[in-house]
Amino acid sequence: MDFLGCLFVAGVAVVCGLDRTAALQLMISRPIVAGPLAGFVLGAPLVGLQVGLLTELLWLCRIPVGASIPPDDTQVAVGATFLAVSVLPPDSLQISVIIFCLLIAMPLAKCGQLFDRMARRANDTLSRRAGRSVQSGNLGAVDRMHLVGLGHFALASLLTFIVVASAGSVLCAILMPSLIILLEQPAPWMQLVFPLVGAAMILASINVSRVMTLFSASFASALLMLWLL
């Protein structure tokens, strides 16, 4: 992978990271979009799509309510896509490698919550400074400080991506030769476990009466139909 590719994917990480909270919120930050987008700039959108498919449901219902910061699934998707594309041969879609890269990226991306918290703390200072500016009559400073906050969030996203990409690359180089063989046989079943766990997390957190009955009825009837067909 060339330097330009790394630069572009870092750009995707920042833009998608900003979309999480700070700007637009068009949901290009969701793994199902951020993964293929990162894959696209690296020339392998299907790898990104596979990463997005595996990651999407896991933290879907972790809602950014008030001061709570959900796990950074955006950087998991972008980082895992970056790692997978960098270790996979061109035009390959080896699922065991993609799962391995995801397993490396997921714990590393926990630092995203830390960086996000730091950005919000830095914004506390901005809010106080803006308050002082208003008192002193310097009203134009409020707009500038608001936009500086955008910079804090962008920096948090970039740092998370750098940690996932750099530490992930090192870990992949060290662990992959010995561990990848363990994943090859169970890879198709592992591929199923991701959405199963994701679905369970959604069902556990959703506020709908008789949610398990509804889910079970839908699951059973769809399964029956697919089996009969």
Next chain:
Amino acid sequence: MQSLSRLLLIRSFLRLFLLQASWNFERMQNLGVLYVLEPVLRALYRDDALQEAYHRHMGYFNTHPFMASPILGATIALEQRRAAGQVGTFGVDDFKSMTMAPYAAIGDALFWGGVRPLAVCVSLFFAVKGSLLAPVVFLLGFNLPHLWMRLMGFMRGYLLGVSVVEIIQRHRLPDLAVRIKEGMVVVLGGLIAYLTVATCRGAGFSAGWGAAALPLICLFVLFARKGASALLLLGLSLAFLVTFFQVVIW
């Protein structure tokens, strides 16, 4: 009453997309609110009155980012009346503080809990098929209602002022959120069944074996309700699969 040009309102509306740019723990979206209102406040007030208006909006504010549109649209209307010397039942501060919490709850349930998971579940069918339309389907499914709420909320908020609350009540958004969530659970059931059958067939098993996924999900739900994280459940499941294939199969 001083009229506000369309250009000013469009500037304020576009600034809504950066409402959370300086989100902070202490006062959350306060600078964002000022950023959105800034063009309007500068058109309505001068000198000390402008500084006072800035003071008014420096306080704590936090709501769902999409539901901020009707609140801030109505806030602009209230500021306009205030600048013209018309004093209504509600002050600008009263209106903002009374609406932000209920609107946040409505927005969280409707968009984060309903529309987003539903759009995701539909788009994942495309992703399973390896279609790059999946992100497009998701973005369309999510952003059509999202952008509609932002635009119409802002416009109606500005045109109706505090009466926008009645419009939101009339649309019964909390009920709609529950219906969308129920629909999402049904689609999710279909998606998981499809994935299970595809995996079973790929491994050479009958699709009927896919039924085993249901008790497994129930077990996961039980653990998740007890506080187990997605990472923990995933780690344990994958470790079990690796061990199983190492010990039993080989």
